[in-house]
Amino acid sequence: MVVAQVSPPLAVDSGVRFLEEVSAKTAGVSRLEMCIQCGTCGGSCPSADDMDHTPRMLFAMIRAGMKEQALRSNTPWMCVSCYHCVVRCPQGVHIADVMYTLKGMAEQEKSYRDSTPPGFARVFVGQVETFGRSWELGLTARHYLRHFILRLPRMTPMAAGLFFRGRIGILPHRIRQRKQLHAILSRAEELEKVS
Numbered sequence: 001m002v003v004a005q006v007s008p009p010l011a012v013d014s015g016v017r018f019l020e021e022v023s024a025k026t027a028g029v030s031r032l033e034m035c036i037q038c039g040t041c042g043g044s045c046p047s048a049d050d051m052d053h054t055p056r057m058l059f060a061m062i063r064a065g066m067k068e069q070a071l072r073s074n075t076p077w078m079c080v081s082c083y084h085c086v087v088r089c090p091q092g093v094h095i096a097d098v099m100y101t102l103k104g105m106a107e108q109e110k111s112y113r114d115s116t117p118p119g120f121a122r123v124f125v126g127q128v129e130t131f132g133r134s135w136e137l138g139l140t141a142r143h144y145l146r147h148f149i150l151r152l153p154r155m156t157p158m159a160a161g162l163f164f165r166g167r168i169g170i171l172p173h174r175i176r177q178r179k180q181l182h183a184i185l186s187r188a189e190e191l192e193k194v195s
């Protein structure tokens, strides 16, 4: 008996490819393919109300090969890495790590709907590379000056309160041995190029 070779539908094929791409780019093991669409992650997420799609929906989109829509979703950018979803996921999916992967892919492909969150992330990363840690006052001031200048006056009393309680500093703090940090970052960049 001759068995006809049936090609998988295009969407399934591209879905598998996108899921594999996301998994391969995620540090460690993503376990994304283990998602059973239970929705526990979205129900645990403090940022869910601000997200275009809950994490569960986003993972369904990845599986369906909806790469452009997934990368343009604001969901990864709204993730605050609280790890609530990670500890509650019955399948052990490394949800927060997948969010980082999607942010990286969106940044690489310049595929985002709103440039504000990637802009914030870029300034944050630049500070960490320069000082070895974030500088809250500089980060916030730069972000608001660039994107929300009219809201700046409303932020001033809060900034003053944080300053007088010693929670933020006027000048950035620098870690010691920044050369070691730069060596680690350079090595990470080299590894990323060959992977």
Ligand code: SF4
Residues within 6 Å of the ligand: 034, 035, 036, 037, 038, 039, 040, 041, 042, 055, 056, 059, 088, 089, 090, 091, 092, 093, 095
């Ligand atoms: S909690 Fe885990 S298994 Fe459930 S939808 Fe979210 S990622 Fe999938």
Ligand code: SF4
Residues within 6 Å of the ligand: 041, 044, 045, 046, 047, 048, 055, 078, 079, 080, 081, 082, 083, 084, 085, 086, 095, 096, 099
């Ligand atoms: S780690 Fe991100 S996606 Fe998960 S619950 Fe926290 S904010 Fe939501």
